[in-house]
Amino acid sequence: MKKLPLTLALTLALAGCASYRPLPLHDQPTWLTEIPHLAVATDRLGFPSLPPHPFAPGADGLDMTDVAILAVINNPDLRLARDDAGIAHAQAFSASLLPDPQLSMSADFKRHPDPGASRGYTIGPSYDFGSLLTHSALASAGRHDADKADLNLLWQEWQVIAQARLLYIRIVEGQRLLDVLAQQRDFLAQRVDQVQQALAKQLITLDVSNSALTALLDVNRQTADAEKSQNQLRHDLNTLLGLAPSVPVPLKKDVSLPEIDTAAMQAIMQRLPARRPDLLALKSGYQAQDSRYRAAIIAQFPALSIGLTRARDTSNVASQGFNISLSLPIFNRNRGNIAIEKATRQRLHDEYQQRVNAAYTDVDRLLKEQDINAGQLHRAQDGLRQMERQRAATMQAFGAGNLDTLVLINTEASLLAKQIEAITLEQSMLEQRVALLSVIGGELPLQFKESEHHE
Template structure:
């Protein structure tokens, strides 16, 4: 019966605005068949529902409902499709542009990006920060955090309640009863400042985490640049070593076959030739891997050939870091600042949990009329009684979470100082090794050149020449490897010390003290 009545009313509401309904006193009169005294196709059920309902009131309610619906829908967001890609989207270098003004690292923002004349170390770092796929995801995370901060700052919507009652069947002197009320969640208003503080601190945390990731990406790009350039320089030396040892082995094998030398001599020559061949093959694989790692870091298609050239800002030696850098490390390291902002956000969450232990309060005002035309005005209060729960579980969770973030920051700070001290000590060892290797290199080069002249003059054998040449090649490869390791270590120290941090951003997000 109820479903039938609802369906009949919904089916007939459109008749309220037909020409025949203009001036009709009641909805039941409007919906009768012309010349008939009973409603169309509804029977006694429909007659009971529509009896005494004034048509102008129905029209008024329909107009109000339509106006409210139009107002609400006008501010609504609309759906926009975003289809997934069906093919690789990585762009070649020729189609990638970098705007230095959008880079936050000062060492990169002050340079002009122009791949036409080759990519130096700084330009490679610029391209990595601007085009790295992981950084793109991190920037999306920052957009999510900013949207969450926007949502946290919005005022709670008031709640509107509307109720209308129609006498059925109609009684003499009875009128439509209504109850209108508007209310607001007071507790949501009280917690809004802490929600905004937590959301803004979370934005700062994500932003600083992104900055630290940009630091690391730029440093990794520099390290890969150094590695690729070093391996490209070493590869010809290893190829030369493979060819020399191969020729020496062939000569000695022929000498053994003629009985001119002992068999163990050719065995050692074969071992040296196999070692040189393996070393060259390993270097080829490492060089290919370094090139592909660099392409992936820069967001370029696999197999891209980069025109790398020397130049750009070389890493600064940090054998003895300045006291200022170490003393102000918490203000210079973006990862430490990000953890500090995460602690600030959690501290606000902890305060919010404490507030939620108090009664949740909703206050509103009510205007009503009953069927006897008696008007009343009053207020309503909805109160949650904190008897059993009192939000104790969430308070315990937020307290434990804050303690973990406190310990995480402390551990990261201690680890940062330990890493710097370890790298400085290791760098001293590398410097001593490099100095020793470089000191011996000129003499070995001179002996190698002299052996080359002697071989050209047929004064020495190929075996003797190969020994002298291999000694210089081995030392040259060692020097190149040590230089690469030292350069990579200086890049890492630059990053760990925060020597290229944008001072304005780090000052803006400097960590503050927190108290219970």
């Protein structure tokens, strides 16, 4: 009957143990070989600038929000980030658990037993009460670390969304550039054929023929460079979306992002640290370290361990009592760990302030760059309209025989340069808006609140 409590305790302990399950590795790629059909609401993705948008790619391709949704769900790097968040939550769970008590047992046997001698033993449970003093602080640190991991994951999702938008913009705008270059190439190819025929009849000079051929070769070079860029961007997009390189990703040609509201931007700037997941993650990390600093200070006090003992010696004399173990803080006093935790907390404090300063600087820089590019784009569009009118007049004069081919080719080259400038500026402004939406957390109302996180 005396063995029953011990047997029952061991049975219950074994019943709560975890069991091993194998997780084999795979040596083959696990890309998706086609665009999946998903049913995910964007309000579950944690990015405030994504409006409600069901993932339903049509025959005309994916729009910018479709690409962002697919990137968040299937990006390989985000899968690893979610695993990291799972580790952080497991560590927080581990920190929240109370330490187990200890049970010590020993037995004594006489090598030459006397008559009436018995087997001696000592048995007694004990518990380290000193670990209870730091448990609350370390558990709090674990919770803040879990919050930090979740917020870092959210911030990484924002970056993936921004990267998906950038790739979408660059591919669509790059296709616009290819279309313009294709029109110019067809036009110049016709002119080169005409010039070659006129040169064979000695109706024009060699310099006119060379100018036409040089212009065509230059457009061919620009086309090849643009095609290489598109190929790289397409592969980058497939990698971001977790798709096999051979999977075609049709994209819509619509590229639209909200205009920047300066007044609303000023209001957003006032609460920027409460919107940015990376800043909130740094704050949670600082709070976790502050809890560790508190735990290190508490740990300088004497560690107390109390146990009960029950014993019988080999003379068959039984006894029971208790033992107390108390550390003496004379030399160490945990001063080294306190200094480390304090210095680490100072470093996190400075890192948070530096990141806040950088966040405001990034927003200010992007807003000013947007204004500069807006003025430049306005002037480029005015120049483009003038060039289009000049081109129409030149074509009319050329058709009437009042201008030579060289003037027409130079006009086309100037028009192409202005078209490329306008496309480049429009793409730059769109990319700046993507960056701005990322660093401010979108244009929607405040998503995060300080009260949502452990202080």
